[in-house]
Amino acid sequence: MRAMVYRGPYKVRVEEKDIPRIEHPNDAIVRVTRAAICGSDLHLYHGMMPDTRVGMTFGHEFIGVVEEVGSSVQSLSRGDRVMVPFNVYCGSCWFCARGLYSNCHNVNPNATAVGGIYGYSHTSGGYDGGQAEFVRVPFADVGPSVIPDWLDDEDALLMTDALATGYFGAQLGEIREGDTVVVFGAGPIGLYAAKSSWLMGAGRVIVVDHLDYRLQKAREFAHAETYNFVEYDDIVVKLKKATDHLGADVAIDAVGAEADGNLVQHITSTKLKLQGGSPVALNWAIDAVRKGGTVSVMGAYGPIFSAVKFGDAMNKGLTLRMNQCPVKRQWPRLLEHIRNGHLKPNEIVTHRIPLEHIAEGYHMFSAKLDGCIKPVIVPDAA
Template identity: 45%
Template sequence: MKALTWHGQGDVRVDTHPDPEIEDPTDVVIKVTSTAICGSDLHLFDGFVPMMEEGDIIGHEPMGIVEEVGASVTKLKKGDRVVVPFTISCGHCWFCDQTMYSLCDNTNPKPENAREAMGHSPAGIFGYSHLTGGIPGGQAEYLRVPHADVGPIVVPGGLTDEQVLFLSDIFPTGYMGAENAEIEDGDTVAVWGCGPVGQFAIQSAWMLGAGRVIAIDREPERLRMAKENSKAEVVNFDELDDPLHKVLIDMTDGRGPDRCIEAVGMEAHGASAAKTVLDKAAQATHTQSDRTYAINQAIMACRKGGTISMPGVYAGAGSIQIGAFMNKGLTLKTGQTHVQRYLQPLLDKIESGDIDPSFIITHTAPLDDAPEMYETFRDKKDDCIKVVLKP
């Protein structure tokens, strides 16, 4: 089969690999019909996620048709059309029993790597480094899906791939990001980052009762989408004369946003271009792991006693405004998404017409064009916000 393969920083190629096979009785193999490039994949592309190995198949936002079914699988059959969550969960450990599926104890086949880096191992993740298992990913023609009775959801024939594909990651991630913000009716919610997860966080904030949503970015096409499609007020931080947190405090009559969602992560840009260049260099030489501009801005802006949710991905170390965080009495909630918890409720929202997630797509391309589309997405060429690949 053809699959997108990591060969080093800035170097991904479509290579030929053996077709996946059933390895355990709980597996299925799917023929991938649609798969997407995630902002998190750019962290791999840019070389900021540790424990990648040359030859790794990447990608974690797939869907397709079930081709083979393991002997123990009871909920899926050949021919089912399914969306596959990016997190792999066993369904029976203590964390899965608490519906904290991304913290599953049993699905990372190389837990010692994560334990060394983080103290504990989270769940295995498709196509996302040997820190989370080195499990072949979904930017490929075929994909082996472990623990298939716990992960994939069968989707109705009346919905297009484009409407349901993002149940694999970014729609549940944006929704959990908004849910973790503990939004109460009428709250003012500020969202850092108007990429795909940020867009879904904005829409989810409205669903959860926000009275006002302020979206922050510097890319005109992303801000335009946040304003036109997601009905947010927008702030371009590159155009401000005052520090961003002061602007947000002024916009909220001196109090600050009630809830802040940081949907940017480790490759955040600061208001100072020179500082950003220096911090990029520090990341590249591994003298600094993650750039923490966005989370620090959220800490400074958030009202006293407010909540910050951080769906933005981090992989290592970075400094935060811990004094402001503590003295303002803030709450911070984070984590990889417990996708399985949200699959059916969010599919119901799509079926009912509450949301059509396909609004986020700006580019569709064949799998063979994936290397070029990675560059287009990373460099934000051609107003690129979200890429769907068609194997």
């Protein structure tokens, strides 16, 4: 098969790899029909994620058609059109039994916190991802779901991470009716978090970023107020003034550790950009939320040291809620919202790229070229 292969920082290309095979009776082999590049893939692309090994295939957002199932798989059959959550999880451990699929205890021998993630380095289990023509899906009875006939392919694809994670971020904010919500980051997850905040009763939604085309999309797609932080000496002061000097009720960090920058910048947090190895957005969230407010964190943070204003959070009496999204737990409500016309996930898709051109897709997405917000990958086998 043809697959995207990592060859080092900023070096990805399409190569021939063996089609994956059934390794366990509960595996399935899925022929990928759509995949996507996620902002968190850029951490891998830029060489900022530990133990990202040469030869690995990225891609934790994908859908496809079941080609083969193991002997014990009961919920899927050959030919089923399926969406696969980015979490790899067993479905039966202490954490899975409580719906904490992203913290599964049995799928990642390399970490004590996160469970397994497709295509996200060996710190997340070393599972090859879906930026390929085929992918092996472990625990096929508990992860994938058959896509409803009425659901569009791209909408289903975006439910495998970006939409579910954005919705989860708003959910973690415990938004109450009439709350003011500020979202840091206008990438796909930030856009979905802003849109979802309205569904949870927000009375006002503000999005902060530094790219005008993404802020325009936040206004159009999420109907949010927007601020470009480079236009202000101190974005926190601006946000305080805009909220009667109290601060927002809920702040959502949809940025995480920045996706590029060198190690010194990661440690010292001196690179003050919203997309790029420090907790700048998280510290802004802590500062911009009111006393007694809630900070929701679902931006991707790796195992790096950085100075977070934890003392300020404690003294302000903040509630901090965070985790990797347990994707499948969000699907029933999201399907309702999509079917009822409250959400149209693929409105944020800006580029559809053949698998053969994925290196150009990574470069374009990384460099923020051509107004790229969300690139979808179309494998040759589709």
